[in-house]
Structures are given as structure tokens and as C-alpha cells.
Amino acid sequence: MTLQGWVPEIGEFLTLAEVIDLAFDYRGNTTVVKVDETEIEGYVFNRDREAPEPFIQLFDVAGNGPIRIPYSEIRNVKFTGRDTAAGNSWQAWLERREREKADKTARLETGPA
Amino acid sequence: MSVPLSQMWTVATYVLKQKLSGRKRYPLVLMLEPLFRCNLTCAGCGKIQYPAQILKTHLTLEQCLKAVDECGAPVVSIPGGEPLMYPQIGELVHALVKRRKYVYLCTNALLLKEKLEQGVLKPSRYLSLSIHMDGLREDHDEAVCRDGVYDRAVEAIKEALRRGFRVTTNTTLFDGASPLRMREFFDEMMGLGVEGMMLSPGYSYAKAPDQEHFLRRGRTHDLFSKMLSNAKKQWKFNQSPLFLQFLMGKRDYECTPWGNPTFNLFGWQRPCYLLQEGYAGSFRELMEATRWESYGRKSGNEKCQDCMVHCGYEATAVDDTFSGWKGFKDTLVATFTGKL
Numbered sequence: 001m002t003l004q005g006w007v008p009e010i011g012e013f014l015t016l017a018e019v020i021d022l023a024f025d026y027r028g029n030t031t032v033v034k035v036d037e038t039e040i041e042g043y044v045f046n047r048d049r050e051a052p053e054p055f056i057q058l059f060d061v062a063g064n065g066p067i068r069i070p071y072s073e074i075r076n077v078k079f080t081g082r083d084t085a086a087g088n089s090w091q092a093w094l095e096r097r098e099r100e101k102a103d104k105t106a107r108l109e110t111g112p113a
Numbered sequence: 114m115s116v117p118l119s120q121m122w123t124v125a126t127y128v129l130k131q132k133l134s135g136r137k138r139y140p141l142v143l144m145l146e147p148l149f150r151c152n153l154t155c156a157g158c159g160k161i162q163y164p165a166q167i168l169k170t171h172l173t174l175e176q177c178l179k180a181v182d183e184c185g186a187p188v189v190s191i192p193g194g195e196p197l198m199y200p201q202i203g204e205l206v207h208a209l210v211k212r213r214k215y216v217y218l219c220t221n222a223l224l225l226k227e228k229l230e231q232g233v234l235k236p237s238r239y240l241s242l243s244i245h246m247d248g249l250r251e252d253h254d255e256a257v258c259r260d261g262v263y264d265r266a267v268e269a270i271k272e273a274l275r276r277g278f279r280v281t282t283n284t285t286l287f288d289g290a291s292p293l294r295m296r297e298f299f300d301e302m303m304g305l306g307v308e309g310m311m312l313s314p315g316y317s318y319a320k321a322p323d324q325e326h327f328l329r330r331g332r333t334h335d336l337f338s339k340m341l342s343n344a345k346k347q348w349k350f351n352q353s354p355l356f357l358q359f360l361m362g363k364r365d366y367e368c369t370p371w372g373n374p375t376f377n378l379f380g381w382q383r384p385c386y387l388l389q390e391g392y393a394g395s396f397r398e399l400m401e402a403t404r405w406e407s408y409g410r411k412s413g414n415e416k417c418q419d420c421m422v423h424c425g426y427e428a429t430a431v432d433d434t435f436s437g438w439k440g441f442k443d444t445l446v447a448t449f450t451g452k453l
Contacts, residue, residue: 024391027162043164045379046392057379057392063166066379085162 002083004028010076019077020047020056029061029081034073041080042067115281115309115349119238120188120215127187128435138371138400140186141428142217144386146377147172147205148194152223155257157287157315161194172378174201178208180376183396190217190243190373197224203233210239217243219283221262225269229276236277241351243311244270246282248290249298256287267305274306281351283311288332292339299348309351312337313423314360316387329419334362341453352423354447355440356430360421361453364430368409368417372428374399384408386424388416 003026008019023030024047031041042060049071056074059065116124124141131139148171151161161168181189189209196202197220209216218234222244228234234242244266247256253263273280282302286295302310314333337360350357358364370385380392381399385408393399409425410417417425433440447453 027164029164029166043167045167048391059166059170059378061164061166063170081164084164085159 002086003079004081004083004086006079008076008078016071016074016076017049017054020044020049020071020074023047023077023079024056026079026083027085028079028083031078031080032056032058032069032074033076033078034069035075036073037075040067040069043081044077115351117238117279117308123187123213123215124431125435128431132435138405140184140371140374140396141369141431142188142190142373142424143181143184143186144373144375144424145177145180145189145191146193146375147177147191147196147199147202149378150198151193151195151221152198153195153221153257153259153262157256157285159316160192167378170378171199174204174208177205177376180381180396181209181212181214184374184376186214186374188215188217190219192219195224196220197228202228206234206240210237213239216240217281217283219243219245221245221257222266222269223262226265226272229269229272229278234278236279238279241279241281241308242273243281243283244307245284246298246302247284247286249294249301252290252294252298256285270305270307280307281309281311282307283313285313285315286336287315288329290336292336295340296345299345303347303349307349309349311350311352311423312357312360314421316420316422330421333360333419333421337361344451344453346451348451353427353430353434353444354453355433355444356423356427357453358443358447359426359430363453364433366426366429366433367411368420368425369428369432370405370408370425371400371403372432373424387420387422 003022008014010016010019023044029041029043031039033039040060042058042065044056044058046057048055054071055068056071057066057068060067149161149163150168154161191205196218199205206216206218216239218240220242225242234240246266247253250263254260270280299310337357341357341361355364359366373386374396375382375386380394381396382389383391383393383399383403384405393402406412408414408417434444435441
């Protein structure tokens with residue numbers, strides 16, 4: 001299950017603070033849509049909703065940062081980047097390993113060509 | 114146990130000073146992560162899943178040293194990512210040694226031989242190359258998801274020992290680990306001539322791909338009891354014997370999440386090396402503004418219930434050593450008899 005590609009609809013059932021929490025937990029870039037309609041794409045690595053002025057911090061896609069944006073300037077956060085934690089590389093590794101072992105055994109059994 | 118006397122003395126005097134000054138919370142080991150980039154993608158690792166711009170970035174040398182000075186811990190562990198991929202690793206280690214910090218450079222050793230040949234690192238009693246080894250050849254290569262890594266690490270260990278470096282190993286254990294094979298592994302590592310071994314159960318990182326093989330508490334006790342009961346005299350462990358007894362189920366400890374504070378590209382990580390619930394801008398802010406009561410087993414926090422990892426519990430064990438005669442006596446007995 002990944003949030004990759006999700007554009008949240010903030011309203012009665014989903015608050016901006018909840019979306020920011022999900023963005024903070026997301027291991028990919030997101031696009032922060034500001035109330036002035038400008039957008040900034042980057043990796044949200046921190047958020048503090050209990051600070052006197054709640055804020056997020058991010059590194060943009062060029063690696064510049066940390067950039068601090070108050071909650072009050074944010075309209076939405078879109079999950080636009082690839083989720084780097086998605087998938088199951090353990091399973092993939094085991095399958096590849098089994099395939100390689102089977103290939104090796106098959107080669108040994110058939111002998112040199 | 115194999116911690117050198119000078120290191121024991123440094124840690125002991127530091128802890129006693131903290132206690133005499135009435136400091137309730139103090140750091141013991143700084144976990145300094147100069148970068149997240151790694152040349153392996155181990156299935157149990159939750160440290161490297163980041164977008165490209167984060168993986169390409171690293172701390173500056175100045176940021177690293179500022180964090181070390183701010184924190185004040187006598188021991189600095191440099192994990193990552195792979196620290197040998199940090200462009201200024203030589204300068205960083207040199208500066209830490211100059212500050213008389215005991216440094217554990219935690220590496221998978223893939224680049225170690227090359228770095229040693231280039232003269233990037235110099236042997237010192239303050240520097241221990243802590244090589245990631247998760248078991249015998251087949252087990253290790255499976256854990257790191259690449260064949261051949263074990264052999265390269267062994268080659269690098271031999272080269273480092275030949276050049277006079279202190280070498281230790283660090284091993285993370287997952288469910289399914291065989292106590293018998295681990296005992297064989299201990300024989301093999303000691304046979305190579307390493308100074309000591311460090312063990313810890315793995316932690317179920319929310320972002321790690323492999324979620325099925327992390328140890329639960331009961332299984333941890335069982336595994337460590339089987340592995341370490343009747344420990345051979347020649348096995349040396351570079352860690353608190355009380356922590357190993359805790360892993361065996363002989364002691365009940367609570368987590369000390371501030372014991373191994375973590376600094377990386379994002380700042381001071383709250384609350385610990387394993388959980389990422391936010392970042393503080395300074396070490397002081399981390400210590401003073403983190404809700405420590407929300408972490409550890411007794412807090413009821415579900416993320417902490419099965420955790421028995423060294424970064425939370427070894428500091429507790431060390432504190433126990435200096436909290437009364439019993440802890441002190443138990444540590445001495447285990448240290449000098451080797452019995453756990």
C-alpha cells in the first residue's frame with residue numbers, strides 16, 4: 001500500500017495537519033501547494049504541529065534546504081514522487097537467489113555445452 | 114569482554130561525573146550519520162529509503178564536529194548509510210581522535226581495503242573499525258542481499274588487522290537465526306583475530322522491506338540464551354555484559370532513548386536512532402523538549418514493545434553498572450570470568 005500519486009482532498013473528513021503527517025511519513029518527494037498557488041516539490045523530513053507557529057521542513061528536489069514553511073501558508077500536499085519504501089526487496093532477493101541456484105544446478109546437471 | 118581498559122576508564126569516569134552532577138539524562142554514544150547513501154540495500158535496513166536528492170547530500174565536516182561538541186558523549190559511532198562513502202571520512206575520524214573520542218566506524222567493509230591502501234585512516238586506540246557481519250557466509254550474504262560480501266569483508270578485516278587497526282564486528286540478528294550457526298560464527302570471527310563482537314536484535318523499521326523476520330521479545334530471549342549460554346572463553350564481546358544478560362532474559366531493563374542520540378542531515382532525531390518522529394534543531398532542544406515519557410516499554414508505546422536494540426538498552430546497562438554495588442559487581446564478575 002503506497003500513497004504514491006495521491007492528491008488529497010482536504011475538507012471535513014481530512015485535515016491539512018493529517019495530510020502533513022502522512023507526507024512526513026512518506027519516503028518520497030511530495031509537492032507542497034501553497035495558499036498563494038505556488039508549488040514546491042521536495043522531501044518533507046520534519047513537521048511540528050505543536051510549535052507556536054506550526055511548520056514543515058523540507059529539502060527541495062535540487063537538494064536545497066532545509067526550507068521551512070508554516071502550516072498557515074500551505075493549502076495541500078500532493079504525493080507526487082516515487083515511494084522509495086514501497087515494494088518488497090526481501091522477497092525479490094529470495095526469488096532471484098532461488099532462480100540463480102536452480103540455474104546453477106541445471107547447468108551442472110547438463111554439463112558443458 | 115573486550116573493551117580496552119582505557120576506554121572503560123573513560124566511559125566510567127564520564128558516567129560517574131554525570132551522576133555526581135545530578136544529570137538525570139545524559140548521552141553515552143553519539144550516533145553520527147554523515148550520509149544516508151549506501152552501496153548495499155539490505156532487506157532489514159530502514160535507513161536508506163530516500164529520494165535521490167537526499168541520498169546525494171551529506172553533512173559537512175563542520176556540521177559533524179559541531180554535533181559532536183554539542184553532544185559531549187565520550188563515544189561516537191559513525192553508521193549511515195555507508196560511512197566510507199562520505200568524502201571527508203578521513204578528516205572526520207582524525208578530528209574525533211584528536212578530541213579523544215572513542216570512535217566506532219560502522220562499515221560493511223566493501224570499500225575498506227581500498228581506503229586502507231589509500232591511507233585514509235590511521236590506526237589509533239581511539240578508533241575501532243566495526244565491521245557489519247550478520248553471520249556465516251551464507252547467512253551474511255543473504256542478510257545484505259548480495260553474494261560475495263562476506264568474503265570481501267573477511268579480506269578487509271585481515272588487512273585492517275595486519276595494519277594494526279582495532280577491529281570489532283557488529284551483528285544484527287533476525288528471526289530464523291540459528292544459535293548453532295551463530296556459535297560457529299563467533300568462533301570464526303575470533304579466529305580472524307578481531308578484538309570483540311557486538312550483537313543486537315534487529316528492529317522492525319516501518320520502512321524496511323522485510324517486516325517478517327524481526328525478533329519478538331520472547332524469541333530474542335530464547336535465541337540469545339541458546340547462543341550465549343556456556344559462552345566459550347575465547348569469545349570476546351565489545352559491549353556491556355549486563356546488556357547481553359538482558360538479551361538472554363536474565364535482566365529486565367527499561368529503554369534509555371536519550372542514551373544514543375542521533376544526528377544526521379535532518380538534525381537531531383527524535384526520540385532515538387530507530388524511530389523518526391521529528392527533528393530538533395539543537396542537542397539541547399532534543400534533550401529538553403522531547404516527551405521522553407512517551408517512549409520505552411512501560412510507556413505502552415507499541416513501537417517500543419518488542420524493541421531490545423543496543424541503542425536503547427546498552428545505555429541502561431551501563432547506567433546500571435554505575436548505579437549501585439550490585440550492578441558494578443555483576444559487571445566485574447561477567448567481565449573477568451566471561452560468564453553471562
